[in-house]
Amino acid sequence: MAKFLNTTGVSYHLEVLIKKTKDRLILVSPYLQFSDRVKEHLSNLNIQKHDIRIIYRENKLQVDENNWLEEQVGIRTSLCKNLHAKCYINESEAIITSMNLYEFSQQNNNEMGIHFTKEEDPELYEDTMAEVQRLLTISDEIRVTVKKVPSESNSNPETKSFERKPQYSNSNQIPMGYCIRTGMSIPFNIDKPLSYPAFQKWNEFGDPDYPEKFCHYSGEKSNGETSVSRPIKRQYWKEAKGIFNF
Numbered sequence: 001m002a003k004f005l006n007t008t009g010v011s012y013h014l015e016v017l018i019k020k021t022k023d024r025l026i027l028v029s030p031y032l033q034f035s036d037r038v039k040e041h042l043s044n045l046n047i048q049k050h051d052i053r054i055i056y057r058e059n060k061l062q063v064d065e066n067n068w069l070e071e072q073v074g075i076r077t078s079l080c081k082n083l084h085a086k087c088y089i090n091e092s093e094a095i096i097t098s099m100n101l102y103e104f105s106q107q108n109n110n111e112m113g114i115h116f117t118k119e120e121d122p123e124l125y126e127d128t129m130a131e132v133q134r135l136l137t138i139s140d141e142i143r144v145t146v147k148k149v150p151s152e153s154n155s156n157p158e159t160k161s162f163e164r165k166p167q168y169s170n171s172n173q174i175p176m177g178y179c180i181r182t183g184m185s186i187p188f189n190i191d192k193p194l195s196y197p198a199f200q201k202w203n204e205f206g207d208p209d210y211p212e213k214f215c216h217y218s219g220e221k222s223n224g225e226t227s228v229s230r231p232i233k234r235q236y237w238k239e240a241k242g243i244f245n246f
Contacts, residue, residue, distance in 0.1 A: 002116040002124065010097050010113045014038075014088055021045055021090040026132050028087040029101035030057035031211065032065055033224065038101070039068060046074045055132075055139050056101075057083040057205070078139035082205070086113075087132060093117045094128050102211060102224065175244060178219035180212040180226045190216065190246055193231035202228065 005013060018025060018041045025045060032054070034042070045052055052075045061069065069075060088095045097113025118125040177188030181198040193216040194202055202210070211224030216231035217240040225233055232240050240246075 001120055002114045005095070005097065005113045005115055007099070007109065007111040009115070010095065010099050010111050013095055013115045014097075014099075014101075015041065017088055017090055017093055017095060018042065018045070020092075021050055023091045024051040024053075025090045026053045026055070026088075026136070027101055028055045028083070028085055028089075028132060028135060030083050030086070030207075031100045031102045032056050032061060033102045033211075034065060034068070035103045042075065043072065046072050049074060052076065053078065053136060054101075055080050055083065055135055057081070076141060078136060078141045080135055080139040083135070085131075085135070087128065089129060089132055092119070094125060096128065108225070177216045178214050180214050180216050180222070180228070180231050183214040183219055183221075185219075188216070188244060190231050190244075193226075193228060 003009075015037060018027075018038065042052065052072075054069075054075060054077045056077070057080060069077060086097050086100055088097075088101070093116065095113055095115050097111060099109065099111035099113060116124055175188040176185050177193065178184065179186050179195040179198050180193045181202065182195060184195055186193075186195050192199070208229040209227050212226045212228070212231075213222060213224075214220065215222050215226055215233040215236060217236045218233065220233065222233055
């Protein structure tokens with residue numbers, strides 16, 4: 001019988017599902033950022049030459065994720081346009097959930113899902129596997145290649161130091177913030193926390209909860225804590241609100 005899972009349950013059963021795979025594993029998640037434990041389990045399965053497939057939505061992996069996947073020669077990856085489903089399935093059990101295969105989601109978001117097995121819910125399992133197979137069919141298989149880590153420089157927004165104070169343009173005293181995707185300086189506006197080029201790219205899918213890289217207020221790395229719906233890191237929200245009066 002299918003079992004309801006909360007956030008902790010999803011994370012636990014997902015790790016067990018991956019670890020217990022004997023033949024084939026398919027991971028369906030729009031966004032990817034693997035925890036160290038998930039990487040360890042996937043690497044072990046790959047060494048044992050199991051059939052591992054990952055379907056995701058955007059070919060915009062973090063450099064570490066990109067390079068780790070490139071090293072896992074046996075893991076096959078596919079891009080599926082407009083993917084929103086999250087499902088993790090092997091030859092004997094499956095999880096359908098709201099949680100992306102994204103470390104931040106596992107640690108910070110409120111998620112839920114259901115876990116079921118092929119033995120106890122054969123019809124549900126077969127219907128799920130059939131839909132996952134359909135996603136594989138319509139997806140474009142790609143080969144992940146190594147990305148170079150950019151060299152440090154003063155102009156790199158990821159390596160510069162930040163003062164957690166409001167900045168202003170010299171010409172018209174417009175309060176300045178940072179693009180939550182690129183870290184570049186833009187006018188401060190919690191309703192428009194992306195530069196125009198970044199917004200155009202984001203607008204292809206328009207997911208307000210898609211994890212971004214920087215804090216709109218401080219410019220610091222957010223490690224997925226920020227998004228269009230939450231552009232400021234929690235620790236700076238009260239400070240920013242007091243200064244900008246939003």
